[in-house]
Amino acid sequence: MGFWRRLGLPGLVDVHTHFMPERVLAKVWDYFDAVGPLTGVEWPIAYRHDEQRRLALLREFGVRAFTSMLYPHKPGMARWLNGWAAEFAARTPDCLHTATLFPEPGVDAYVREAVEAGARVFKSHVQVGAYDPNDVLLDPAWGLLAETGTPVVMHCGSGPAPGKHTGPGPVARLLGRHPRLRLVVAHMGMPEYTDFLDLAERYAEVRLDTTMAFTDFGERAAPFPRAELGRLADLGERILLGTDFPNIPYGYGHQLEALERLGLGEGWLRGVCYENGARLFEVV
Incomplete structure (x- = not known):
């Protein structure tokens, strides 16, 4: 792919890609196929391949480091998913060892276990998990992740459909207690882009990933306000x-094209597509 070569980069760092146990991923795909209530639109999976083919494709795209975003939707799943993710990272050196969590008894223990086992990033999905990130059961885990500087990619915006605990309010309360938490707001916080940009300006460790934002698909559902391009710069x-690979209804390159057409310059693109992620995760 010529995009990153034109920018003089060694490749891409994608902080929002999904790898999970095959039977779990199959259920995720079934949900998209059924036009689930959280999406409400046709969502053909662009990269419906086996695991090895998906890995090969990411490498062909020039991705040098990526994640295995996975998430539980009920108690009792997170520790098992973390075990799978640790094994996946061990056999996939270019994957950033990913873990997850859920508000349940013992969450502080298995989060500590994952960190001590080398987890480099956590995934929190308050929409699918239908939980408040301020649940008292999670507080020790957030404290540990803030203390260790472990990034957390959180789907907390109200897109594609609002949940009981989505939106900037719960996140603002969380950051008020844990201001050093390295929170990465997934999907740029769509559709509450402005509110999450506010939080990024207020808290130095808050970041946002580009997953599906600015694409034709994303713009139809939740257009990014042009007035905020200056703050984005x-x-x-x-x-x-971030891209959401493989669960996207368009080609991988479209996310890159969507970033480029924002017109924020090559320096901005180099930072977003490689340098910022490489610095955060110490990719060499």
Whole structure:
């Protein structure tokens, strides 16, 4: 792919890609196929391949480091998913060892276990998990992740459909207690872009990933306000490339094209597509 070569980069760092146990991923795909209530639109999976083919494709796209975003929707799943993710990272050196969590008894223990086992990023999905990130059961885990500087990619915006605990309010309360938490707001916080940009300006460790934002698909559902492009440029060092691969209804390159057509310059693109993620995760 010529995009990153034209920018003089060694490749891409994608902080929002999904790898999970095959039977779990199959259920995720079934949900998209059924036009689930959280999406409400046709969502053909562009990269419906087996695991090895998906890995090969990411590498062909020039992705040098990526995540295995996975998430539980009920108690009792997170520790098992973390075990799978640790094994996946061990056999996939270019994957950033990913873990997850859920508000349940013992969450502080298995989050500590994951961190001590080398987890480099956590995924929190308050929409699918239908939980308040301020649940008292999670507080020790957030404290540990803030203390260790472990990034957390959180789907907390109200897109594609609002949940009981989505939106900037719960996140603002969380950051009020844990201001050093390295929170990466997934999907740029769509559709509450402005509110999440506010939080990024207020808290130095808040970042946002580009997943599905600015694409034709994303713009139809939740257009990014053009008036905020200046702030997007000013926060350039804290914007990270994310794509949602393989669960996207368009080609991988379209996310990159969508970023380029914002017109924020090659320096901004270099930071977003590689340098910011490489710095955060110490990718060499």
